[in-house]
Amino acid sequence: MKKTVDISLPVGPVHPLFKEPCRIKCETRGEYVLSAEVELGYVKKGIERIMRGRPWQEVMFLAERVCGICSVIHNYTFIEAVEKISGIIPPERAAYLRVIVNELDRMQSHLLANYSYCYTIEHETLAMYVLNLRETVMDQLELITGARVTCAYIIPGGVRWDLPDDRAESLKSALDHIDSELTRFVRIFETGPFIALRSKGIGILTKEAAEAAYAVGPTARASGISVDCRSDHPTYQALGFSPVVRHEGDNYARIMARFDEVFQSVNLIRSALLKMQPGPVRGGGVIQAGSIQYRMEAPRGELLYDLVTDEYGRILEIAIQTPSIMNIQVCAHEMLTDAESAADITSIFISSDPCIACTER
Amino acid sequence: MEYLYEKDLRRMKLLILESRRHHAVTIEIAAILGIKPQAARKILIEECDMLLLENLPARCDAARKKGNEIEQKLGIHMLTQATHLISPDAGQKAVADVIEKIESGLEKEIALEEGRTGILELIRS
Amino acid sequence: MSIIQKLKNTIRSRSIHVCYVNVGSCNGCDIEILACLSPRYDIEQYGIYVHNNPREADVLLITGAFSPQWEDKLKPLWEKIPHPKVAVAIGNCPISGCVFNRPETLVDPPVSKHIPIAAEIPGCPPRPTEIISTILSLAPLIFKDYEEKKQ
C-alpha cells in the first residue's frame, strides 16, 4: 500500500489574497487539513510600549493607528475610556455624531471584509460591486470628518466639528443608495449556487469552541452566541439596538451576519439623524487620574482598553485587547482543522475577517 | 518538523508577554502552578504558539469561572482549556486523584499541594 | 532610438504590474491601495495590474514602517523582482516611521535603508488619487529606454 505523505503547507507571509502579511502553516494529508498554526510578528510595532507616558493627543492617534480599517472605533473606545475616568459627559449631539461616524466605519469595514471573501472565492463581480459600494460610504465619512481612513473625529468632551444640515441630507441620500444597492447584492449572494458550494457548511465553528476561545463579534454571533457590547452602551440603547444572531456557524453565516449588520447600521444612522437635536458638540473637560477597563464593539467584535492615567492625563499603563486576536485564534485552531480542501484554507481564514495589524499592534 | 524560512520566535513571544494583561495572566498561572513568574513565562513560551499567547488573557477570562471548587483551586480549566498545557483527560484525571485523596482522609491543603506537584510534573515531562 | 525601443516604451507605459508588500503598517495604506482597485478609481483602466507576486511585478509598493521580522525577508523579495524594477514607498511609515518612530519602538524606519526607494507618497494614509497619479507619472520615466540606459 502506498503511504500517504503528510505535507506541511505554508501560506504566506505575502499571499495574493491577504491584505496583510501572516503565515499559516497547515499540516495536510492530501487536501485534508489536519491542523494549522499561524505565525505572527510581521507587523509588530510595539504600540503599547510607545503609548506609555504620553498625553491623550498623542495616544489618540496611536490608538487610531492600531488598525487602519476600523480606526474610528479605536479612537472612540480610547476617548470614552479616558472620559469615564475623568467623569466627562459629552453633549447629546456629540454622542449621536460619534455613533453616526462609528456606524459608517463599521459599514465600510464589513463591506471590505465581504469584498475580501467574495474575491477569495473568486466571485470577482460581486466583490467589485461591494468594493464600489464601500466607496460611497467612504465618501460620506470624508464629507463628515475630512479624511477617508484615519478620521480623528472624536476628542474628549465631544467631536471635532458639527454636521450641518446639507451634509446630513447628503448622508441620508447615500444611505438610501446603499440600502437599495446592497439588497440587490445580498440577493446575489444568497441565491448564487457557486457561492453556496464554497460557503455553506465550510469552516464550521461550534458554539462550545467559540465560547472556550472567547470568540467575539460577527464570528461569534454567526455561531449563535448573542454578544454585542453595543447593547450596554447608553447611546445605542437610546437608539433601540439588538444584536444580529445566526446559528449555522459556517462561512456563509459569517458573511450574511456582516451583511445584516450593514443594514442594521444604516437603520441606526437613520434613527440617530432623526433623534439628533441642534446643540453644542464640545463640552470641554480635562483628563484626570484613574484606571479603567472599557469595552466597546468594534466591527470585528469586542475591543477592550485597559488603561491607567496620571493626574495630568498622561497614559501610564495601557493594554489593548483587540477582537481579531480571539477570532484569528479560533479560526486557526478550530475552523481550519478538518477543512476538506486546501483551497478552503484562505476562504475560511478570510471569512473570520482577520486583521493582523490589530492582532499584533 | 523543519520549515523553510523558520526563525527563532522566542524574542517575539516574550514581547507579547510583556503587555499589561499578559503579565497579570502569567503571574496568575505561576500562582496556580506554584512556581516563579519567570518559570511560568518560560513554560508558556515553549508550549504555546504565538496566536495562543496573544489570546491568553481572553481565553483565561472565559476559563476562570468554570468548574467546581477543587477544579478552580487547581486551575484545571486555565491549564487545559485556556493554555492547552495539559490535555483535558489528564486534567480530569488529576482532579479525580485529588478528590480521591481528600475522600481517603488526607487534609485538603496537602492533597491540593500534591495535585499541583503532579500537574507540574506532567507539564515539564 | 530604434523603433523597437519606441514600441517597448509605449507598451511598458500601458502595462505596469504592481505588487504590494506590507512591512508593518497599520492597514490604512493597504486599504487605500485596495480602494484603487474599485471601479470608482479603477486602476486597471490605466493598465496597472495588482499581482502580489514579486516575480511578475515591475513596481513594488511598500507600506509600513520596517518591523524586525522583515529584516531577512524584504531584500530577497526585492531581488526576486525582474529588471526593470522600482520601489515606491506609500504613506509616512516607510518614509519616516510616522507616529511609530519614537523611543522604545520596535520598528526600524526608513525602508530606504534596506532597499532603494524611487518615489515617496507622503500622507497618513495617502488618498487613492495620490497613489494612482504617482504611479502613473513615475513608471514611464523609470522604464523609458531601459535597455539603452543599461548599456
Added chain:
Amino acid sequence: MTSIIWYIREFLRPAWISRFLTAKTEPLVTPPYFRDFPVTTENECTQCLACMMICPAPEAIIVVKREGVWRPEITKGHCIRCGLCVEACPEDVLASGRILATKKEEKLLLSGTYHISINPKTCMGCGNCSVVCPVNREIDPSLRSSGTSRSNEVIMRVDTGQNKILHEEKCTGCKTCEEHCPNNAIRVARVVEATEGGKL
C-alpha cells in the same frame, strides 16, 4: 445576416470606437473639504508654539525664523494630516481643508496648560533640554553660545547635577526637550481642553 450587418455597423461608428479606446472613469479629483497638508495663510505667526504643542507626530511641524519672520513649517512624510494644529493656532496662521472656516464659524478652540516632570532617577543632568528649549533660548540668548545659563528667568536649568524646573508656567508645551532627552527622563504633560463657542 441582417443582425451581423447591424453589429458591424454599430461597431464601426466613430463615436463607439473612440469611446471604446478612451474609456475612462471621471477624472480623479480631490474634494475641497479633504484635510490636506496644512498651508500657511497671510496671518502673522506670533511664535506661541501651540501647533508644536498639539502635534501628535514627531518632527512634523516646527516654527522657524526665515528672513526675519517666524513661520510654521510642515514636513511632508512626517505630518499625518490630523488638522489639530489648524484648530490649536490662535492666530489662524494655518489652514487645511475646511477646518479653518469651521473653526471660525463654530468658535472651536483647543487650549492647554503644561506641566513638566523630570524623573530624578534617570535624569543625568546633561542639560540638553535646557539648551534646546526654544523659550529658554529666547529668554537667555547666552545659551546659544555658552550652553549654560545664569539667568533665573529660564524654565529649567541644570543645578548640582540635576535638572531643576524654575518657571513651569512659561512652558509652551513644544516638547522639544522630550525629543532631545537621551534617557527619556523629561516628560511634558499637556492638559488640553477642547471647547466650543468661545467659552472656557
